Amino acid sequence: MKREIRAAARTAGFDQVGFAPAAPPTHAEAYEAWLANGYHGEMGYMAREDSVRRRLDPREALPGCRTLIVVSLLYGSTPPRTTAPGRRAADRTDASRGRRLPVVARYALGRDYHDVFEERLDALSAAIEALAPGARTKRYVDYGPVLERDHAQRAGLGWIGKNTMLLHPDLGSYFMLGELLTDLDIEPDPPFVHDRCGTCRRCIDACPTEAILDGRLLDARLCISYLTIELRGAIPEELRPAIGNRVFGCDICQEVCPWNSDAPGPDRPPFAARPGQPMPPEDMVAWAEELAALAPDEFRARYRGTAFSRPGRDGLLRNLAVGLGNSGESGVRPILERLRADSSPLVREHARWAIDVLPG
Ligand code: SF4
Numbered sequence: 428m429k430r431e432i433r434a435a436a437r438t439a440g441f442d443q444v445g446f447a448p449a450a451p452p453t454h455a456e457a458y459e460a461w462l463a464n465g466y467h468g469e470m471g472y473m474a475r476e477d478s479v480r481r482r483l484d485p486r487e488a489l490p491g492c493r494t495l496i497v498v499s500l501l502y503g504s505t506p507p508r509t510t511a512p513g514r515r516a517a518d519r520t521d522a523s524r525g526r527r528l529p530v531v532a533r534y535a536l537g538r539d540y541h542d543v544f545e546e547r548l549d550a551l552s553a554a555i556e557a558l559a560p561g562a563r564t565k566r567y568v569d570y571g572p573v574l575e576r577d578h579a580q581r582a583g584l585g586w587i588g589k590n591t592m593l594l595h596p597d598l599g600s601y602f603m604l605g606e607l608l609t610d611l612d613i614e615p616d617p618p619f620v621h622d623r624c625g626t627c628r629r630c631i632d633a634c635p636t637e638a639i640l641d642g643r644l645l646d647a648r649l650c651i652s653y654l655t656i657e658l659r660g661a662i663p664e665e666l667r668p669a670i671g672n673r674v675f676g677c678d679i680c681q682e683v684c685p686w687n688s689d690a691p692g693p694d695r696p697p698f699a700a701r702p703g704q705p706m707p708p709e710d711m712v713a714w715a716e717e718l719a720a721l722a723p724d725e726f727r728a729r730y731r732g733t734a735f736s737r738p739g740r741d742g743l744l745r746n747l748a749v750g751l752g753n754s755g756e757s758g759v760r761p762i763l764e765r766l767r768a769d770s771s772p773l774v775r776e777h778a779r780w781a782i783d784v785l786p787g
Contacts, residue, residue, distance in 0.1 A: 429613050432496065435554035439547045440697065441498035444594070445558055445582025445616045449485045449492040449608065454587075458482065459776035461644060466680065468648040470657055474630040482574045488566040489608040491545065494615070495658060496551070496607040497575075497582040499593075500544065502534045503692035529711045529747065532652065532676025533601060533733040536706065537698040542732060544568040544605040555587025559611055564618055565613035567606040575604050577589050583616040586623060590680035591645045596623060599690025600681050630680035635669040639680060651677035655746045661776060667749045668784075672711065674746040675735065705729060711754065715747040715762050719769060741771040748774060760785060 429446065436444035452458070459479075460487075467473045467633055485495055548566035555562055569575070571711040576593045577779040580586055584604075585595035631639045638649035651673050654662050662670070680731040681687055700706065708714045718740055721729065726740040735743060748766055751759040763785070766778035 428611070431558055432551075432555060432613070435499055435558070436496065436551055439498075439550040439554070440500070441547060441551075442501045442606075442693065443499040443584050443598070444496075445497045445579065445584045447495040447497055447578045447582035447618075447638045448549050448615045449489075452482075452574045453581065454574065454577045455483050455646070457642075458574060464646075466644065466646045468647065468653055468657070469659060470647065470653075476710075485578075485608050488567070489563065489610065491563065491610040492565075492608045493612040494548065494609050494663040495578050495582065496609060496613075497579045497584055498551070498601040498605050499584060499598075499605070500540070500600045500605070500697045501691070502540070502698055503587070503600060503696055512603050526672065526756055527708060527751075527759065528672060529674040529707065529714055529750060530549065530624070530672050530735075531674060531707070532678055534603065534698055535675055537696065537733070539702040539732055539736070540603050540698050541568050543697050544603065548607055549603055555607075555609065555611070556608060563610045565608045567608065568603075575606060577603050578606060581615070581618045583619050586619050586621060587628070588684065588686075588710055589624050589628060589643055589645055590639055590684065591643055591683060592684075593655075594623065594684070594686050595619075596686065597691075599686065599687035601690055601692075608635070627685065629683040629685070633679050633683040635671070636666055642644065651679075656734075656742075659742070661773060662745065662749060664780065668753060669781065670746075670749055671753050672750040674711065674714075674743070674750045677736070683696050701732070704733070707735065711747050711750050712759055712762050715744060715751065718747070719745050719762075719765060741773050744771065744774040745777045748777035748781045752777075753782045755786060756785070758787055 433444050462474050472478055482651065486492045510773050545568060552564040552566065555564055576587050579593050585593045588594045594600045636649040636651060638646050640646055651670055654666060655673065655675055708717060721740060723740060730736045744766060748763065751763055763778045766774050769775050
């Protein structure tokens with residue numbers, strides 16, 4: 428059964444598959460301390476009592492759960508078109524390829540990875556149903572900031588690095604995780620027990636907002652990914668200069684990791700754009716002009732099925748205003764003046780800030 432499920436996971440298109448016992452995660456205490464410290468920021472859903480219960484015990488998510496099938500999808504180490512390959516992270520927001528280039532996280536240019544995982548996990552679930560009629564399954568994508576990595580480590584997929592990402596010695600960390608919970612009793616894989624970070628602390632030192640804490644903890648409130656994607660309100664002013672031109676997510680703690688220097692890319696990028704899917708412009712001014720002209724329903728139609736729909740029009744324009752202010756180019760002033768009159772108070776406030784920080 429285990430061999431056949433593993434084969435089915437490969438057929439469904441997953442790169443890694445491992446089996447973990449449905450037991451409370453090893454890092455449960457660390458997770459509770461993380462929440463108690465408020466490091467989750469505005470992601471209140473993580474601290475909800477029912478949600479914490481589920482995260483602390485998969486059997487709360489699927490009664491009778493015996494096994495977690497943990498899968499991964501490599502999305503590739505190739506820098507997105509908006510970063511300069513081979514340059515140090517600190518250089519990536521300078522003028523190496525233009526101060527007006529919008530830098531976005533590698534996974535984001537294309538389809539929303541949630542949709543891809545859900546389709547493939549549903550295919551795996553159907554294969555399991557055919558193998559074991561009556562078996563119950565429940566899929567998860569983004570099960571939690573710490574805990575899905577905890578289960579992945581127990582399933583043998585890698586170790587949790589100091590940057591809090593899951594790392595594999597051959598694959599690096601440019602992959603996403605998903606889980607299928609099942610009531611089938613399947614022998615667990617051996618856990619990944621080695622810590623290959625050693626004395627390295629490149630990710631901690633490289634993080635421009637000092638979001639990575641000792642003890643493999645991330646203060647999400649300082650993380651550029653959180654600030655540009657999850658945060659709904661204003662980005663704290665003191666953090667805006669450090670964001671540079673990263674207008675959606677951040678890969679710095681992965682870019683500097685030595686385990687990613689030779690990490691392979693996938694044969695076929697799993698989150699590749701659908702035919703005809705629009706790509707955001709490679710210029711912050713052009714992107715901001717496009718977004719500023721879109722009504723909310725037009726934005727939703729244009730960005731449906733992409734990761735950019737998460738922060739929404741106003742969130743993206745907020746981020747672009749910060750990036751434009753950080754560009755230091757006086758030529759971006761006209762679009763910022765336009766954003767200063769935007770219908771969104773959030774966008775207006777960030778545009779005012781950006782205009783203030785532009786030179787003369
Ligand atoms: Fe570990 Fe160094 Fe990679 Fe950070 S950069 S995750 S410390 S190996």
